[in-house]
Amino acid sequence: MDLEDLRALMSMIKAKLMNRPIALCDIGDADGLTSAALFLMKYPNGLVVFAPPSKVQRGWLYRLIEWDFVADLPCPGKAVIRADHHRTNKPCAKFEYYDPEAPCSAYMAAKGLNLNDLKAQDLVKVAIETDTANIVSREAEEIDMAARFSSYSEKIRLAKALAQGGLMALNEPWVKTIVERGYRAKELMLKIADQLPIDNVVNVYFSERVGSLSYRQLTIELQKRGAGMVNILVKLGSRTFRYYCGADKSRFDCTRIASALGGGGHPYAAGAQYKAPLLKPRQGLELFIKVLKDKLNMDKLSLVEVLNDTNGVSIRRLQV
Incomplete structure (x- = not known):
């Protein structure tokens, strides 16, 4: 069991012991990050686990529980709501918000979570830009940088900040530090x-x-x-x-x-x-x-x- 698995296991145990909703989202990009933020908008007391598709696809650990929400990932086994747009991912949830023609998973997540306020719409908009490789706004570029160049704990903090403040979270000094890290990597x-x-x-x-x-x-x-x-x-x-x-x-x-x-x-x-x-x-x-x-x-x-x-x-x- 590696560090990613250990983090996931501890979050799963904590969620079940405290009866808190739990989400599983892609660790690798802005679509997974914004989907996690949308989940936390809907469930402020929820817990998020980030994982790569390969882990979810092959790892037994992620099949131990029924997830309340899964986004931008293959089926972990059991889920209540799953939001996705990958043609290669098979459905599994009780409520599937799946469309291979959708521009990103966050777009489907907003539908599945019934979120349509301006804050949620802004997150979906930047997710569409990043996931279609058509980044035209500063906010989308910075979210993309933050998602790609943050540590695991920073991703959790980012998801919470985006859920609470929407894109205004990008003005936080600690977020700007992550974004600058991304710009150096881009060079x-x-x-x-x-x-x-x-x-x-x-x-x-x-x-x-x-x-x-x-x-x-x-x-x-x-x-x-x-x-x-x-x-x-x-x-x-x-x-x-x-x-x-x-x-x-x-x-x-x-x-x-x-x-x-x-x-x-x-x-x-x-x-x-x-x-x-x-x-x-x-x-x-x-x-x-x-x-x-x-x-x-x-x-x-x-x-x-x-x-x-x-x-x-x-x-x-x-x-x-």
């Missing part, structure tokens, strides 16, 4: 993007951690620069790998690759996390290459590896 992301070749399909492998980076932001940036599809594999540990995809859905479908790696998402944005065999960690990268070749119908791929070096980062081009 690093742009430096990496400047070094990567732009092709119709861009495949990138991070064989080691490179600072604090939002890989989803990198897929969006490379698409803005002309890539039709961006596939990023990040080595998180000796055997653990995380896949990120962004694509022009009129030409590509990210879910075909993400699903083959055990994940899911949308045609335009998807991801997965998986482990290589214990004695064959190299197979983590080999699986990524094999799935790309199979799903893209290509015999050979151009792959760019990103590495740390004394001057920041460097790249190495590979033919595989």
